[in-house]
Amino acid sequence: MGSDASQPNTGGDPRASLPAHFSGNSPVRRRPSAAPRAPVYAMVGNPNCGKTTLFNALTGLRQKVGNYPGVTVEKKMGEAYSQHGKPMWVIDLPGAYSLAARSPDEAVTRDVLLGRRTDTPQPDRIICVLDATNLERNLYLAHQILDLGRPVIVVLNMMDLARRAGVAIDAAKLEEQLGVPVITCEAVHNRGVVELRIAMSRAELPLARHRWDVPAPIAPAVAELQAGLVDEGRPPLVARAEALLLLTDFDTVRVAGSTPLGNRTASVLEAWRRRWSAEGTDWSAALIKSRYEAINVLCQGVVDRPAPKGLSLSDRIDALLVHSVWGWVVFGVIMAAMFLSIFTLAEYPMGLIEGLVADGAGLIKETMPPGDLRDLLTEGVIGGAGGVVVFLPQILILFLFVGLLESTGYMARAAFLMDRPMSRVGLHGRSFIPLLGSYACAIPGIMATRTIENAKDRLATILVAPLMSCSARLPVYLLMIATLLPGREVPAMTKAGLMLLMYALGTGGAFGFAWLFKRTFLRGDNPLMILELPPYQPPRLKEILRQMLERGWLFLRNAGTIILAISIVLWFLTTYPKHPDPQATADAQIAHSFAGQAGHILEPVIKPLGFDWRIGIGLITSFAAREVFVSSMGVIFGVESADEDTAPIREAMLKATWPDGAPLFTPLVCLTLMIYYVFAMQCMSTIAVVRRETHSWRWPLFQVAYMTGTAWLVCLLFYQAGRALGF
Amino acid sequence: MGFGEAALVTKISGSTTSLCLVNGMRIALNHRAAMSIVVEHLPAQAR
Numbered sequence: 001m002g003s004d005a006s007q008p009n010t011g012g013d014p015r016a017s018l019p020a021h022f023s024g025n026s027p028v029r030r031r032p033s034a035a036p037r038a039p040v041y042a043m044v045g046n047p048n049c050g051k052t053t054l055f056n057a058l059t060g061l062r063q064k065v066g067n068y069p070g071v072t073v074e075k076k077m078g079e080a081y082s083q084h085g086k087p088m089w090v091i092d093l094p095g096a097y098s099l100a101a102r103s104p105d106e107a108v109t110r111d112v113l114l115g116r117r118t119d120t121p122q123p124d125r126i127i128c129v130l131d132a133t134n135l136e137r138n139l140y141l142a143h144q145i146l147d148l149g150r151p152v153i154v155v156l157n158m159m160d161l162a163r164r165a166g167v168a169i170d171a172a173k174l175e176e177q178l179g180v181p182v183i184t185c186e187a188v189h190n191r192g193v194v195e196l197r198i199a200m201s202r203a204e205l206p207l208a209r210h211r212w213d214v215p216a217p218i219a220p221a222v223a224e225l226q227a228g229l230v231d232e233g234r235p236p237l238v239a240r241a242e243a244l245l246l247l248t249d250f251d252t253v254r255v256a257g258s259t260p261l262g263n264r265t266a267s268v269l270e271a272w273r274r275r276w277s278a279e280g281t282d283w284s285a286a287l288i289k290s291r292y293e294a295i296n297v298l299c300q301g302v303v304d305r306p307a308p309k310g311l312s313l314s315d316r317i318d319a320l321l322v323h324s325v326w327g328w329v330v331f332g333v334i335m336a337a338m339f340l341s342i343f344t345l346a347e348y349p350m351g352l353i354e355g356l357v358a359d360g361a362g363l364i365k366e367t368m369p370p371g372d373l374r375d376l377l378t379e380g381v382i383g384g385a386g387g388v389v390v391f392l393p394q395i396l397i398l399f400l401f402v403g404l405l406e407s408t409g410y411m412a413r414a415a416f417l418m419d420r421p422m423s424r425v426g427l428h429g430r431s432f433i434p435l436l437g438s439y440a441c442a443i444p445g446i447m448a449t450r451t452i453e454n455a456k457d458r459l460a461t462i463l464v465a466p467l468m469s470c471s472a473r474l475p476v477y478l479l480m481i482a483t484l485l486p487g488r489e490v491p492a493m494t495k496a497g498l499m500l501l502m503y504a505l506g507t508g509g510a511f512g513f514a515w516l517f518k519r520t521f522l523r524g525d526n527p528l529m530i531l532e533l534p535p536y537q538p539p540r541l542k543e544i545l546r547q548m549l550e551r552g553w554l555f556l557r558n559a560g561t562i563i564l565a566i567s568i569v570l571w572f573l574t575t576y577p578k579h580p581d582p583q584a585t586a587d588a589q590i591a592h593s594f595a596g597q598a599g600h601i602l603e604p605v606i607k608p609l610g611f612d613w614r615i616g617i618g619l620i621t622s623f624a625a626r627e628v629f630v631s632s633m634g635v636i637f638g639v640e641s642a643d644e645d646t647a648p649i650r651e652a653m654l655k656a657t658w659p660d661g662a663p664l665f666t667p668l669v670c671l672t673l674m675i676y677y678v679f680a681m682q683c684m685s686t687i688a689v690v691r692r693e694t695h696s697w698r699w700p701l702f703q704v705a706y707m708t709g710t711a712w713l714v715c716l717l718f719y720q721a722g723r724a725l726g727f
Numbered sequence: 728m729g730f731g732e733a734a735l736v737t738k739i740s741g742s743t744t745s746l747c748l749v750n751g752m753r754i755a756l757n758h759r760a761a762m763s764i765v766v767e768h769l770p771a772q773a774r
Contacts, residue, residue, distance in 0.1 A: 134752045318753065322746055416746065416755040423757060529757035533746070 038079075038087040040121050041200060044109060044145060045129035046138050047095030047451075048534050050157040052076075053187040054129060055092035058197065062546065063092060064444075073105040073450040075112055075120065082201035091123060094450070097137075099144045099241070100248040104458075105450040113148065114242055115234075125151045125205060127196070132162035132169055132184075133535070135303050139295045143212065146178065147244070149237030151205035154182045155196060160189070161535060166306035174302045179209030188540070212294045214244070215286050221247060221272040228265040247272075248284050314536050321413045324420075331417060334410075338401040339496040339503075342474075346393035353393070357386040376571055379635055384567025387634035387649045388559045388627050391475040392552060398471055399551045402440050403544030409534045411436060419529055425511045426518025430529055431461040435510060438468035439503070440551070442686045446693055456522040460514050462693060463703055466686050467510040469503045469678065471551075472626040476677045477502055479630050482650045484670035506678045513706070558625065566621055567631045570595060574617075574636060590614070590636065609676070609715040610669040610723075612658060619676075626682045668722040672715045679711035 045051050052063045059078030076092045093112055094105035101107035115122035128145050130138035135156075146152060156162075156171055175182035181199045185192030199205075214222050225243035230236055246261075246269050261269075276283045311319070320326050361382045368374040405411050415432040422432060430452055438445030445465045452458040469477075481495050518524070573595035579588055590596045591613075598620065599613030606616050614636050622629035630649065637652035656664040681687070681704045690700040745756045756764070 137752060314753070315748070318746055322755075412755075419755070419757050528760040528763065529755065530760050531755040533753035533755055535753075 038089055039124045040089045040091065041080075041125050041127050042091045042093055042112060042123035043127045043129060044093050044113065044141065045095060045157075046097055046131060046134075046141060047532065049095065049129050049131040049138065050185075050187045051095065051129045052092055054127075054155065054157065054185070054193070054196070055090060057187055057190055057193045058090055062550070064547065073108075073447050075108055077120075080197070080200070083198050084201060086201070088200060089121075090127075091120070096141060098141055098248075100245050103451050103453045108450075110245070113145065114238055123150070125153065125200070127153050127155060127200070129155045129157050132156045132159045133165055133167060135167075135169060136295060136299055139298065140291065143210075143291055143295055143298075144241065144244075146180070146208040146210055147212070147237065147241045149207060149235075152180045152208060153196065153199050153205065154178065154180055155185050155192070156182060157185045157187050157192075159184045159192075160186045168304040170302050170304075174298075177210060177298055177302070179206055181205065210298070212291065215290045217281060218247065218283050218286060221283070224268055224272075225265060228262070228268050232262045232265065244287065247287060317536060318413065318533070321410070322416050327413075327417045331414060334401075334405070335500065335503075336496065338398070339499045340492060341401070342394045342397050342478075342499065343492040343495045346397055349393040350390055353390050357382055357390065360386070372575065375575065376568065380568045380571030381564065383634040383649075384570065384631035385559045385564040388475055388563050388631050389556065391478055391627075391630070392555060394474055394478060395471055395555050396548050396552050398474060399440065399548045400544065403547050404539050405436075407537065407539040407544055409536045412531060412533045415531060416533065419531075421511065422514075423529075425515035426522075426524075427457060427460060427514050430531055431457060431514075434461055434465055435468050435507075438465045438470060441470050441472070442466040442468070442683065443689050446686070446689050449693070454524065456518075456524045459694065459699070460517045460522045462690060463517060463699065463706075464510040464514045466681060466683065466703065466707065467506050467513065467679065469506040470626075470683075471555075472683065473502075473677050475627045475630045476622075477674055479633070479650060479653075480670045480674045483653050483665050484667050486650065486654065502674055502678055505675065509679060509710070513710075558627070559631075562625060563628055563631045566624060566628050567635050570617070570621055570632055570635045573598075595636075605712075608720070609712070610666070610672050610719045612664055614656070614664075615673070619680075619682075622682050624684050626677060629677070629682075666727070668719060668727045672719045672722075675718055676711045676715045679707055679714060681707035 043051050043055055055061070055076070055078065056063055058080040060080075061076075061078045063076055073094050075094070078090050078092070080088050080090050082088055091112060093109040096106040096109040098106075099110045099113065101110045111117045112120050113123065113126070126145055126148070128142045130142060142152075142154060154174070156169060156174075159169070162169060169184075171182045171184050181202075183192055183196045183199055185196060187193065213219075222240065222243045225246060226236065226239045229239035229242055234242060246265070272283075321330055361378045364374060364377050364382070368377070405414070411433060414436060415430065418432040431449070433451070434445045434448040436445075437448050442465050445468065446462050449458045449461045449465070452461060477499055481498055485495055485498070574590050574593045576593060579592045581588075584592070591600070595617050596613065599616040602616035602620065603611075603613040606612075606619065611619070617636060618629045618632040621632045633653060634649045637649060637656060653665050654663070658664055687700045687704065690703060691697055694700070745758075745761050747754055747756060
């Protein structure tokens with residue numbers, strides 16, 4: 001059985017089988033030199049064992065890595081080259097503890113390995129990455145993979161951490177016992193990658209000689225199911241592995257693209273389960289126990305673990321960071337430091353960018369004759385997109401902190417800490433990692449919910465994730481805080497406190513709605529939480545810097561494409577049709593324009609919140625993306641100040657008034673606007689991702705309705721209460 | 728998650744939520760997960 005590099009068993013060029021999304025958002029590197037029938041390698045292993053770091057080292061790609069389980073939730077494919085320059089495809093699969101999938105991300109791994117996916121070639125060879133510090137646990141999955149009868153290369157990663165922990169591993173003996181190549185590796189330091197590449201380049205790879213006997217009472221069921229699956233077209237060893245999986249309790253998670261179980265197999269399975277239930281046989285436990293006994297035998301003489309010596313440094317750090325009181329103090333200090341840094345560290349570079357933007361507009365005004373083209377450049381392009389670019393330093397600082405939290409291993413501790421309050425609203429700590437990730441952007445946060453086993457918990461997390469204040473809200477908050485608290489005399493701590501309040505409001509809203517959903521249409525038991533806490537590691541500054549630059553570039557790209565395009569369209573809509581009176585004020589011109597007419601239609605709905613039609617235009621345009629609100633304000637208020645020097649948006653906004661001369665952006669209105677953006681669903685990309693993850697339009701539409709409805713209601717109550725109190 | 732049969736489990740901290748060391752791996756268990764684990768005291772000579 002099995003195949004080799006020159007004769008892959010997928011029957012064709014694997015690139016022909018690439019799913020459409022591989023050529024879209026997924027960063028596949030296409031090189032014209034790739035020969036047909038390049039072998040396909042699958043990279044599998046437990047979560048957080050360093051698969052993606054190794055994948056990046058082999059392919060040269062830059063997939064996101066982090067020191068917590070569940071970073072990779074979707075398969076990624078990249079091209080690598082053998083020692084002889086021949087192309088090979090590598091699939092990076094989500095981490096799994098076992099082939100018996102318990103969550104959608106694990107189901108992707110199981111289905112690709114078993115060839116159940118119609119959109120992905122079945123791998124010819126498997127690279128099984130094991131965390132050397134926890135070999136016994138990691139060998140469970142490896143043991144199941146060896147059963148598949150495919151050529152396997154075992155990679156013992158994190159050998160440096162194992163050595164530091166005093167764990168000695170005899171790799172040669174493990175190789176001898178398994179009968180497959182075993183490579184020792186430190187992917188983070190790029191050690192062992194060449195040896196792996198050499199092993200991958202071998203034309204022939206030996207098949208595992210390790211054998212494991214199925215417990216006798218279960219063997220007849222395995223044989224019968226295997227025969228049925230072979231009849232359905234599975235190769236014999238895959239059929240055996242699948243039969244074993246079907247006999248566990250957990251092989252019920254189905255994901256898009258996987259083929260369903262045949263009727264005959266389903267009825268055989270049901271018959272055996274009924275029989276064992278009647279006899280009182282715990283077949284699932286018997287299978288797991290038997291496999292562990294085999295692993296224990298395998299590890300004898302291979303792993304030498306030192307006797308425990310009480311609490312280690314990591315244990316003592318954990319005792320503080322997850323303490324019921326001190327843990328929260330540390331969490332609060334970290335969050336406060338993050339928001340304070342956003343205001344203090346970013347001040348100088350922000351001023352620099354503001355100056356550059358103003359100089360650019362001034363130069364155009366000096367060199368170009370007055371007219372629509374000049375106005376388009378100064379008010380549409382620079383006033384719109386330039387107004388958003390100013391917030392780049394804050395975005396970079398936010399991602400610096402997120403990167404530090406992810407890289408050091410604190411992220412998982414924060415999830416642990418949050419389990420208690422989250423369990424009160426019906427969620428568990430595992431939901432917190434997607435929610436915490438949503439502080440950066442709701443899209444990866446929603447995708448990270450694939451690690452959640454229970455479908456109702458997963459849906460509840462998806463529904464509330466966009467309430468966590470993402471980085472796109474940051475420019476809106478910053479603009480409103482700058483308008484609300486103008487001048488340098490206001491302490492940065494006050495501004496940071498206000499910002500923290502908005503983040504707390506979003507988090508509180510997310511918890512509140514999760515509580516509501518879990519007690520109504522998503523009712524279910526309080527979930528079990530078992531979360532692996534990764535070892536503490538010094539931050540990988542190079543990786544953090546890379547992620548910061550990537551996010552910064554993404555922000556600039558958005559500013560230069562979507563936001564720029566919307567700004568130009570908005571400029572057109574605020575400029576045309578021209579007012580019949582050429583001497584009309586700028587305010588009268590906008591009121592007469594297409595955008596002004598649309599804003600006036602919306603005004604009766606938003607006036608009770610203290611918003612006028614100009615703010616209404618911003619609310620409409622920022623439905624595409626929240627930060628568009630800032631550029632919209634730049635265009636709208638830039639038009640008003642057309643004859644004046646270009647000023648920062650906040651200064652123009654402070655001059656804005658109602659028709660009766662009362663200021664528009666009062667402190668109460670600024671706060672109300674911030675609250676609106678905390679709750680409102682203003683992101684088309686998130687809506688599209690929720691549609692994809694829930695396979696239905698029902699949930700994204702529900703999300704738009706409940707979030708925007710809440711935003712309107714809360715703002716109404718807040719603004720009217722503020723007015724009643726005399727603000 | 729793959730706990731070995733002869734796993735050494737050390738409770739490090741926690742009351743409602745527990746943090747344990749299993750086979751050299753730190754795992755966090757919430758109260759319900761912890762309650763579903765059968766714990767037996769080993770006789771002193773077996774430790």
